[in-house]
Amino acid sequence: MTSEEIVAKCQSSLGGDLVQAEVNLGDAVIYVSPEALPKAAEWLKNDPDLRFDYLSQITGVDYLEQDREPRFEAVYELHSIDHGHSIRIRVGLDEENPTVPTVTTLWKGADFPERELFDMFGFQVTGHPNLKRLLMPEDWEGHPLLKDYPLTIEEISFSHNPDHKSELIKTKSNQE
Amino acid sequence: MAEYFFVFIFAIVALGVIAGLLLLSSFLGPKNPNTEKDLPYECGMLPSEEAKGRFPVRFATIAMLFIIFDIEVVFMYPWAVALDELKIFGLIEMGIFIAILAVAYIYIWGRGGLEWD
Amino acid sequence: MSVTEQGLLERDKDTMTLNMGPQHPSTHGVFRMILEMDGEIVRSSEPDIGFLHTGIEKTAEVKRYVHCIPMTDRLDYLSPPQNNLAFCLTVEKLLGLDEMPARADYLRVIMCELGRIGSHLVWLGTHALDIGAMTVFLYAWRERELVLDLNEMISGVRMMTSYIRIGGVAQDATPQWIQGVREFVDIFPAKIDEYESLLTNNPIWMDRTRGIGTLAREDAINWSMSGPILRASGVKLDWRKQRPYSRYDDFTFDIPTQEHGDIYDRYLVRIEEMRQSREIIKQAINQLPDGPYKIQDNKVSLPERDTLHTSMEALIHHFKLVSDGVKVPPGETYVPTEGPRGEVGFYIVSDGSNTPYRMKLRAPSFMAIPGMCHLMTDSFIADVVAIIGSVDIVMGEVDR
Amino acid sequence: MGLIDQAVESIETEVNNLKLNAKDAFDQLGAEFSGAIYDSILTTKLGKIVGWAQKNALWPATFGLACCAIEMMAMANSRWDAARFGAEVFRASPRQADLMIVSGRVSQKMAPVLKRIYNQMADPKWVIAMGACSSCGGIFNNYAIVQGVDRVVPVDVYVPGCPPGPEALIYGIIKLQEKILNEAGTDKARQRVA
Numbered sequence: 001m002t003s004e005e006i007v008a009k010c011q012s013s014l015g016g017d018l019v020q021a022e023v024n025l026g027d028a029v030i031y032v033s034p035e036a037l038p039k040a041a042e043w044l045k046n047d048p049d050l051r052f053d054y055l056s057q058i059t060g061v062d063y064l065e066q067d068r069e070p071r072f073e074a075v076y077e078l079h080s081i082d083h084g085h086s087i088r089i090r091v092g093l094d095e096e097n098p099t100v101p102t103v104t105t106l107w108k109g110a111d112f113p114e115r116e117l118f119d120m121f122g123f124q125v126t127g128h129p130n131l132k133r134l135l136m137p138e139d140w141e142g143h144p145l146l147k148d149y150p151l152t153i154e155e156i157s158f159s160h161n162p163d164h165k166s167e168l169i170k171t172k173s174n175q176e
Numbered sequence: 177m178a179e180y181f182f183v184f185i186f187a188i189v190a191l192g193v194i195a196g197l198l199l200l201s202s203f204l205g206p207k208n209p210n211t212e213k214d215l216p217y218e219c220g221m222l223p224s225e226e227a228k229g230r231f232p233v234r235f236a237t238i239a240m241l242f243i244i245f246d247i248e249v250v251f252m253y254p255w256a257v258a259l260d261e262l263k264i265f266g267l268i269e270m271g272i273f274i275a276i277l278a279v280a281y282i283y284i285w286g287r288g289g290l291e292w293d
Numbered sequence: 294m295s296v297t298e299q300g301l302l303e304r305d306k307d308t309m310t311l312n313m314g315p316q317h318p319s320t321h322g323v324f325r326m327i328l329e330m331d332g333e334i335v336r337s338s339e340p341d342i343g344f345l346h347t348g349i350e351k352t353a354e355v356k357r358y359v360h361c362i363p364m365t366d367r368l369d370y371l372s373p374p375q376n377n378l379a380f381c382l383t384v385e386k387l388l389g390l391d392e393m394p395a396r397a398d399y400l401r402v403i404m405c406e407l408g409r410i411g412s413h414l415v416w417l418g419t420h421a422l423d424i425g426a427m428t429v430f431l432y433a434w435r436e437r438e439l440v441l442d443l444n445e446m447i448s449g450v451r452m453m454t455s456y457i458r459i460g461g462v463a464q465d466a467t468p469q470w471i472q473g474v475r476e477f478v479d480i481f482p483a484k485i486d487e488y489e490s491l492l493t494n495n496p497i498w499m500d501r502t503r504g505i506g507t508l509a510r511e512d513a514i515n516w517s518m519s520g521p522i523l524r525a526s527g528v529k530l531d532w533r534k535q536r537p538y539s540r541y542d543d544f545t546f547d548i549p550t551q552e553h554g555d556i557y558d559r560y561l562v563r564i565e566e567m568r569q570s571r572e573i574i575k576q577a578i579n580q581l582p583d584g585p586y587k588i589q590d591n592k593v594s595l596p597e598r599d600t601l602h603t604s605m606e607a608l609i610h611h612f613k614l615v616s617d618g619v620k621v622p623p624g625e626t627y628v629p630t631e632g633p634r635g636e637v638g639f640y641i642v643s644d645g646s647n648t649p650y651r652m653k654l655r656a657p658s659f660m661a662i663p664g665m666c667h668l669m670t671d672s673f674i675a676d677v678v679a680i681i682g683s684v685d686i687v688m689g690e691v692d693r
Numbered sequence: 694m695g696l697i698d699q700a701v702e703s704i705e706t707e708v709n710n711l712k713l714n715a716k717d718a719f720d721q722l723g724a725e726f727s728g729a730i731y732d733s734i735l736t737t738k739l740g741k742i743v744g745w746a747q748k749n750a751l752w753p754a755t756f757g758l759a760c761c762a763i764e765m766m767a768m769a770n771s772r773w774d775a776a777r778f779g780a781e782v783f784r785a786s787p788r789q790a791d792l793m794i795v796s797g798r799v800s801q802k803m804a805p806v807l808k809r810i811y812n813q814m815a816d817p818k819w820v821i822a823m824g825a826c827s828s829c830g831g832i833f834n835n836y837a838i839v840q841g842v843d844r845v846v847p848v849d850v851y852v853p854g855c856p857p858g859p860e861a862l863i864y865g866i867i868k869l870q871e872k873i874l875n876e877a878g879t880d881k882a883r884q885r886v887a
Binding site for chain 1: 801802830834835836837840
Binding site for chain 3: 755756757758759760762763764766767770771772783785787797798800801802803806810832833834835836837838855856858
C-alpha cells in the first residue's frame with residue numbers, strides 16, 4: 001500500500017486517538033498521544049492488510065530549542081515484512097515527567113531502544129521488564145542527550161599562537 | 177646395575193633443571209604485589225563470587241574417563257618402542273589389551289556417559 | 294558488600310556467575326555478558342554494553358553536516374562507506390535532491406560493495422578463529438589488504454575513507470583504480486572457493502555450527518534482527534531490492550537466503566553475499582559511465598578546483614560552502630539502506646541551520662544484541678562464542 | 694610590620710622546600726633498594742642482556758577497543774607481520790603479557806577496567822597508546838571519552854594516526870624496543886620493576 005493509503009486507513013479506523021496524520025517526504029507519519037500508543041500499536045501490528053510486524057527503531061528527540069509545545073518526542077519506525085511498506089509513529093511527551101508505555105509486549109526487539117530512551121533522555125517507560133541505564137555507567141547523573149546537558153568540551157592545553165598561550169597559562173595558574 | 181647408572185644421571189639432571197628454573201625465578205624475580213594485582217582476573221571486572229562454588233558431577237565422570245584412556249595410551253609408548261623384538265607376540269598382547277578397553281568404551285558410550293546433560 | 298560476603302550468601306544457588314567481560318578475545322570488541330552457568334550450560338545471559346560509548350550523536354549536534362561524515366566513518370568501522378552513504382542519502386532526501394549523476398551513484402555502489410566484502414572478510418576471519426580455524430584468519434586478511442589498497446588508492450585512507458559526500462563523491466576515480474578494481478574482481482572468486490574448501494565441508498566446522506543458535510522466522514522478525522541473520526531464517530528482506538537507492542536497480546544480483554537460521558546458514562548466506570557483491574562490482578565497473586562525479590548545483594557540492602581561478606561565482610560558492618556549509622531545510626526523515634550487518638539508516642531532524650538538530654543511527658548490531666542473548670539460553674559455553682561470531686556485532690555502532 | 698611577615702613567609706617556604714627535598718631523597722633511596730637481589734647482581738652489562746631479551750619478545754595483551762584494533766589485527770597478519778619483531782603472539786590474559794597496546798577510544802565506563810587490567814599485568818610492563826583517540830581523545834572531545842589514556846595508565850610510546858597504519862604501529866614497537874634497550878641496566882629499569 002502507498003503512504004497515502006496507509007494514512008487514510010489510519011485516519012479512518014484510528015480517528016479518535018490520532019492527533020494528526022500526514023505524508024512527509026513520501027513517508028507515512030502519524031502522531032499519537034502516549035496513552036493511545038499501546039492500542040494504536042496493537043492495531044497496526046495485527047491489522048491484516050497493514051501487518052507492521054517489524055520494529056525498525058525507536059528514537060528520542062528533545063525539541064527544547066525549537067520551543068514546540070510537547071518538548072520531548074519518541075519516534076517509532078515500523079515496517080511490514082510481507083507488504084513491504086513502512087510507517088513512522090511520533091509520540092509527543094510533555095516536559096514534567098515524560099512517560100511512554102512500553103511496546104516490548106508486541107515487539108521483543110524494543111527492549112534495548114527503550115532502555116536507551118531512559119538512559120539518554122530520562123523518559124520513564126512504564127511496563128518495561130528491567131529499566132535501568134544501558135550505555136552510561138550506573139552511577140552517572142543526568143541524561144546526556146538532553147539539549148540542556150553540557151557537551152563538557154575540555155579546553156585544549158597546548159596552543160601555538162602566542163596570545164592564546166598567555167591566556168591559557170593565566171587560566172591554568174588560577175585553576176591550581 | 178651399571179646400565180641403570182645413566183638413567184639415574186638423566187633423572188638427576190632433569191630434576192635439577194626443573195628445580196633450578198623454579199627456584200631461580202622465584203628468588204631472582206622482582207615481586208611487588210598490590211591488592212588489585214592479587215585479585216583473580218575476570219576480564220577486567222571485579223570478581224562477583226568466590227572461585228570455589230560447587231561443580232556439577234559431570235566434570236568428575238568426564239575426568240575419570242579421560243584418565244582411563246590416557247593411561248591406555250601411556251602403556252602403548254614402551255610397546256611401540258620395543259615392537260621389533262616383541263614381534264607377533266607383542267601384537268596379540270596389545271590387541272587383547274585394547275579389546276578389553278574397547279568393551280569398556282562401548283559400554284560407557286551406550287550408557288550415555290559421554291553426553292553432557 | 295565485599296566479595297567474600299557475596300560468595301557466602303550465594304553459596305546455595307547452584308549456578309555459577311561467569312563474567313564474560315569487556316576484555317575478552319572472542320567478544321568482538323568491548324562487550325560484556327554476565328552468564329549464569331549450570332556446569333557447561335548457560336542458563337541465562339545478561340548483556341552489559343556501553344564500554345565504547347563515544348557520544349557521537351551528542352557531538353554531531355554541534356558539528357556541520359559535512360563535518361559529521363568523518364564521525365559516521367567511525368560508527369561501524371568495518372564498512373565506513375556504508376555509513377557515509379546512509380548519512381548522505383538522508384541529508385539529500387531532506388535537501389530534495391533525488392537524482393545523482395550516474396557516475397557518482399556507480400562509484401558509491403562500488404565503494405559500498407567493497408566495504409561489504411571487507412567487512413565480511415573480517416567476520417569470516419574472526420568467526421573462524423574463535424571456533425579454532427586459524428588458517429582462515431590469515432587467508433581472509435590477505436584479501437582484505439587488497440580491498441584496503443583500493444580504498445587507499447581512491448581516497449587516500451585505508452579504512453576511514455569518508456569518500457561519499459553530500460551530493461556525490463569526494464574525488465573522481467583514476468584509471469589505475471579502475472584497473473585495480475578489475476584485477477580484484479577477476480581474482481576474488483577463486484579466493485572465495487579457497488575459503489569454502491577450508492570450511493564448508495569441514496566436519497569440525499559443521500559439528501560446531503550446524504543446528505546451533507537456530508532462530509525461527511517469527512523470532513527473527515520479532516527480535517528486530519536484520520541483514521544476513523534475517524535472511525538466514527528465511528526472510529527475503531534486502532533494502533537494496535526493497536527500496537533501490539543509488540541506482541542499485543541497474544544491476545542484476547540475487548539475495549541469498551537459507552531456511553533453518555542456524556550458524557551454518559548464516560555462514561552460507563554471508564559467503565554467497567560476498568559472491569553477489571563481487572558480481573555487482575563487476576557490472577558497475579564495466580558500465581562505469583563518464584560524466585560529473587558530483588552534482589553540479591554549487592549550493593550543495595564544491596565547484597571544480599580549476600574553475601576557481603577563472604569564474605567569480607565559483608569562488609563565492611566555494612567560500613560559502615567551506616566557511617558555512619550546506620543549509621538543510623527544516624524537517625525529519627529516515628532512509629533505510631542495506632549494510633553488511635543489516636538495515637543501516639540515519640534518522641535526522643534538521644531545524645534549517647547548517648548543523649543537524651538530532652542525528653540517530655539505526656544500528657543493526659544494537660538491535661541484534663537482545664535477540665543474540667536470547668539465543669544463548671540453554672546452550673554450551675563454547676556455542677556462546679560461535680553465536681557471537683555468527684551475529685557479527687561491531688561495538689562501534691552498538692555503543693555509538 | 695611587613696618585615697616580620699616576610700621573614701615568617703620565607704622561613705615557611707624554606708621548611709617546605711626542605712620537606713620536599715627530603716621526600717625526594719627518601720623516594721630515591723627506596724627505589725635504590727627495592728627488589729633487593731635483582732638490583733645488586735645486575736650490572737649494566739648484564740642489564741643490557743636482560744633488556745635485549747625483553748625487547749625481542751614483547752607479547753602484547755589483546756586490548757582491542759575500536760577501529761585501531763582492526764589495524765592491530767592487520768599488523769599481526771601475513772602482510773605486515775609483527776612476528777619479525779617478536780610482537781606477534783597476542784596474549785588474551787594480562788598475566789602473560791608485558792606490552793599493552795591501547796588501540797581505540799577509552800570511554801568513561803572503560804577507564805576503571807583499563808586501570809585494573811594494567812595493574813594485573815606482571816612487571817616489567819610497557820604501554821603503547823595507539824591512535825589519536827587513546828593518545829589525546831582524538832576527534833571526540835565530549836563527556837564520554839577520556840581525553841588521552843595517559844590519565845589512566847603511564848604511557849611509553851604514542852602512535853599518531855586515525856587509525857594508524859600497521860606500518861606506523863610497527864614503527865611504534867621499534868621505537869619502544871629502542872627505549873627498552875636504552876633504559877636497560879640503568880636505574881630507570883630498576884624503578885620500572887620497583
